Amino acid sequence: xxxxxxxxxATLLGADELVLNMGPQHPSTHGVLRVxxxxxxxxxxGTECVIGYLHRGVEKIAEHRTYQQFxxxxxxxxxxxxxxxxxxxxxxxEKLLNAEAPPRARVIRTILTELQRIxxxxxxxxxxxxxxxxxxxxxxxxxxxxxILKIFEKYCGARLTxxxxxxxxxxxxxxxxxxxxxxxxxxxxxxxxxxxxxxLTGNSIWIGxxxxxxxLSAEDCIALGAxxxxxxxxxxxxxxxxxxxxxxxxxxxxxxxxGTRGDTYDRYMVRMEEMRQSRLICLQAIxxxxxxxxxxxxxxxxxxxxxxxxxxxxxxxxxxxxxxxxDGTTQPYRVRVRPPSFVNLQAFDKMVQGHLVADVxxxxxxxxxxxxEVDR
Amino acid sequence: xxxxxxxIVNFLxxxxxxxxxxxxxVAVVPLVAGYVVLVExxxxxxxxxxxxxxxxxxxxLLQPIADAVKLLIKEDIIPxxxxxxxxxxxxxxxxxxxxxxxGAIYFGPSFGVARDINVGILFVLGVSSLGLLGIVLxxxxxxxxxxxxGAMRSTAQLVSYETAGGLAIVSGxxxxxxxxxxxxxxxxxxxxxWFVFLAPVAFFIYLVASIAETNRAPFDLPEAxxxxxxxxxxxxxxxxxxxxxxxxxxxxxxxxxxxxxxxxGGWLRPFPNVHWLRWLDFCPGLFxxxxxxxxxxxxxxxxxxxxxxFMWAVALGCFAVAVIFGFPLFVxxxxxxxLLASLPSFDFVIPGLNGAFWFLLKVAAYIYVFMWLRFxxxxxxxxxxxxxxxxxxxxxxxxxxxxxGVAMLLQYEAGWNRWLALIVTTIFTLATAAYLVRLHxxxxxxxxxxxxxxxxxxxxxxxx
Numbered sequence: 014x015x016x017x018x019x020x021x022x023a024t025l026l027g028a029d030e031l032v033l034n035m036g037p038q039h040p041s042t043h044g045v046l047r048v049x050x051x052x053x054x055x056x057x058x059g060t061e062c063v064i065g066y067l068h069r070g071v072e073k074i075a076e077h078r079t080y081q082q083f084x085x086x087x088x089x090x091x092x093x094x095x096x097x098x099x100x101x102x103x104x105x106x107e108k109l110l111n112a113e114a115p116p117r118a119r120v121i122r123t124i125l126t127e128l129q130r131i132x133x134x135x136x137x138x139x140x141x142x143x144x145x146x147x148x149x150x151x152x153x154x155x156x157x158x159x160x161i162l163k164i165f166e167k168y169c170g171a172r173l174t175x176x177x178x179x180x181x182x183x184x185x186x187x188x189x190x191x192x193x194x195x196x197x198x199x200x201x202x203x204x205x206x207x208x209x210x211x212x213l214t215g216n217s218i219w220i221g222x223x224x225x226x227x228x229l230s231a232e233d234c235i236a237l238g239a240x241x242x243x244x245x246x247x248x249x250x251x252x253x254x255x256x257x258x259x260x261x262x263x264x265x266x267x268x269x270x271x272g273t274r275g276d277t278y279d280r281y282m283v284r285m286e287e288m289r290q291s292r293l294i295c296l297q298a299i300x301x302x303x304x305x306x307x308x309x310x311x312x313x314x315x316x317x318x319x320x321x322x323x324x325x326x327x328x329x330x331x332x333x334x335x336x337x338x339x340d341g342t343t344q345p346y347r348v349r350v351r352p353p354s355f356v357n358l359q360a361f362d363k364m365v366q367g368h369l370v371a372d373v374x375x376x377x378x379x380x381x382x383x384x385x386e387v388d389r
Numbered sequence: 390x391x392x393x394x395x396x397i398v399n400f401l402x403x404x405x406x407x408x409x410x411x412x413x414x415v416a417v418v419p420l421v422a423g424y425v426v427l428v429e430x431x432x433x434x435x436x437x438x439x440x441x442x443x444x445x446x447x448x449x450l451l452q453p454i455a456d457a458v459k460l461l462i463k464e465d466i467i468p469x470x471x472x473x474x475x476x477x478x479x480x481x482x483x484x485x486x487x488x489x490x491x492g493a494i495y496f497g498p499s500f501g502v503a504r505d506i507n508v509g510i511l512f513v514l515g516v517s518s519l520g521l522l523g524i525v526l527x528x529x530x531x532x533x534x535x536x537x538x539g540a541m542r543s544t545a546q547l548v549s550y551e552t553a554g555g556l557a558i559v560s561g562x563x564x565x566x567x568x569x570x571x572x573x574x575x576x577x578x579x580x581x582x583w584f585v586f587l588a589p590v591a592f593f594i595y596l597v598a599s600i601a602e603t604n605r606a607p608f609d610l611p612e613a614x615x616x617x618x619x620x621x622x623x624x625x626x627x628x629x630x631x632x633x634x635x636x637x638x639x640x641x642x643x644x645x646x647x648x649x650x651x652x653x654g655g656w657l658r659p660f661p662n663v664h665w666l667r668w669l670d671f672c673p674g675l676f677x678x679x680x681x682x683x684x685x686x687x688x689x690x691x692x693x694x695x696x697x698x699f700m701w702a703v704a705l706g707c708f709a710v711a712v713i714f715g716f717p718l719f720v721x722x723x724x725x726x727x728l729l730a731s732l733p734s735f736d737f738v739i740p741g742l743n744g745a746f747w748f749l750l751k752v753a754a755y756i757y758v759f760m761w762l763r764f765x766x767x768x769x770x771x772x773x774x775x776x777x778x779x780x781x782x783x784x785x786x787x788x789x790x791x792x793x794g795v796a797m798l799l800q801y802e803a804g805w806n807r808w809l810a811l812i813v814t815t816i817f818t819l820a821t822a823a824y825l826v827r828l829h830x831x832x833x834x835x836x837x838x839x840x841x842x843x844x845x846x847x848x849x850x851x852x853x
Contacts, residue, residue: 033534040618055538055771146606146768152437218607218767370538370617371610371770 241331483523497744539620656744
């Protein structure tokens, strides 16, 4: 009897479903995502995501820029992980040119990209915790992120949209004391990460809010194309850094954390562990940065032979792929980006079904989307 | 004189004290609430490795005033489809309820705001509960989905937690044997121990329930920013919003005052009957003098001349109040030593001043706990909140009332030692609590599995 009343509350009371419009201006849709929620009481019965509020036509712009000119644009897609975007693009064009960055450039690229992964995960952790109501971790996370951004600023002058890499290698040599800065950050970060763990990991409210919320099975993840920490939290050990090593990842020892249940708590644990592993990669990399040039032989004017290329990397949010078609001119014929946020967002509807409104924000948070990348 | 005038004059003659008190409440409490907000922001900043408001006045000391002025001069917006009258009325109800309930609270043995009502606690509880009406009506009248969900949550939450809080208060009332606020504190004086030590579980339940009643984190679901934007306040802005906001903070002061009165010994200093601790009576003056010294110390570090002057003014203010606190005691001491006999005695103000100091200190400590929890804990989900309320707190509160009653029986009828009776019954209550928590854990485990499997066949959150 009781079960029935609960399940069909709306029909019994003769009440309609409530359509709640979340966004595009809403404190916790992480930008300009708009979600239409069909609610029965507070329980979600259906969702509809409306995207495109931040569409800037990045892919179209590429067709009217030379290969070098387009490189800064990719930083504006996932703007909290600009370095990773740049790495993917530069490597894709290098692959198209059959060129390769010199070893020194690859190691520095790896260090910066791993720092960027930590920074991106810190933004995720802070905002995710804020969505669930924990106010304080945000400030701790941004305090650490600031250290990373300072390293970026010292390296290339920009903090967010860095354009740190060039096709063929690096434009800037690592500044004096680069290794020391990275090492100092990595050493302090270990105790800092313990602060988040103290605040959240064992907290029964946090566990209650994240355990069994937004469960995705491994099959669901693969069917939906979800990648990155979301896929790994469901128990699939798939990380392009190991599966198809790029940059200098094949030289370093690191673990791929995986979850078992595929719920929000597992995704939290996976990302926390990824931050620790990134720290270890950075520490290994600064130990021995090879000497040598930082720019490979690619020439001033890039004219790849007609053809096409797909290159993907493991960005902080998942698999970031670039598909580039060249017609033999200095401008790409077509650039298509496979953005992890956009693909992961597809899982939203499946994850949210039957949950409460409060879980919706937890699930948006755990998806770790950046609307700049979803809409491009 | 016309009969109407005569009756008005008669009314004023009878009630002038209460009227003056009312004016004082309306004038002072919003200011105090504003500064509670500033303190909260400063504490939050401190815990989050940042500075907080620093621009308006030295260390942001004038920030509440700037905020109030800003809110007053904002455009007054009423949504098109809102129910105008109710929209207008709702924040007023909230604010009025919070302020009225302050009227019955006693800050010192002879420093009551209005008068000692013989059902004082009941009056405070009843009137402050009316504030709920303001929230519900505001959420309804706004004609917005966020507001209505916020109001809906608020209703369910407040009804549930006031039950638990009320039962916790019953435990305290059993110990005091009276509803009058003055008599409750006097009972604690006579029993030589604060009721928090005699009924610790009741105090804990009241603490949790009062956080929920005031919509504070981790129970701030009615206005959960990340979910409902601002809950029932979403459509409010400017002065109406300020009324809600001040009502909420005034309500915090009310629940803290009730807890202080009932469990923390009201205006009594710690160990009121221990003779050799009488030096504690000097604490108020010393405390303020220390703040003054610290202000002078900080004054040297202020960057701008006007801020230096401001710090000096704060210091002088502190010293002045310290002298007011200390002078009567000083005269009293001199008289006992047979000195300064020409000065009149100020003994009659000592209990009032010291009482107010200790009372406000306890209220501040209680509110500090509220804030501390807010910065530390994530927010509960709605169904979890209801589970805790109905499956843990309310049963526990009922058991606790029973346990306190049994303890009193053992003490008065069976002649047990008071502490022995207390320990036995508290262990019984804690065992019950442990059992309830285990039961709850198992239930939520099942429930969340059910969510994963069958999409939302959990217990109905609104069933209460």
